[in-house]
Amino acid sequence: MFIMDIGFKIKKLRESRNLTQDQLAVELDISQSELSKIENGKAKKIDFHLMGKVCAFFNKDFVYFQEKHDPAKILDNFNIDISTEKILDELSRISNEYKKKLNDTE
Structure with missing residues (x-):
């Protein structure tokens, strides 16, 4: 599982809901710059707790983010x-x- 793949999926889900990075960052309780790093594959790691928030917000199972796109x-x-x-x-x-x-x- 690559952070780049996870970030790409988060970005596509965000865009599908017409959300800005700022809006999603507020929902996930992280900074916009942190979300940008995740979406661009530049984050070194993604906290498991944060992934729980992402899964809940987008109503996706964690397996969705593990699958290669x-x-x-x-x-x-x-x-x-x-x-x-x-x-x-x-x-x-x-x-x-x-x-x-x-x-x-x-």
């Missing part, structure tokens, strides 16, 4: 279409938009 599953949660066709369409749209801006400034 699968990047493909994370993308599924955001409904991101990463098909080649979709990527090429988006690149084309961005390119055309950029060309239009260049023509407007000339």
Whole structure:
């Protein structure tokens, strides 16, 4: 179990509830800077008592935080279409938009 994985999951749960780090830090009774270190994988350790608060706040079992995250599953949660066709369409749209801006400034 890596702190980075736990921090990543905490961050995604926080964002899914549209909470700022400050708001969640208050709920967990820690500083915003401590929460930032946890979310960014820079904390050396996470107190077991704190993890109990995190689990209770997000209504998650501790096992949830022990499981390795699968990047493909994370993308599924955001409904991101990463098909080649979709990527090429988006690149084309961005390119055309950029060309239009260049023509407007000339």
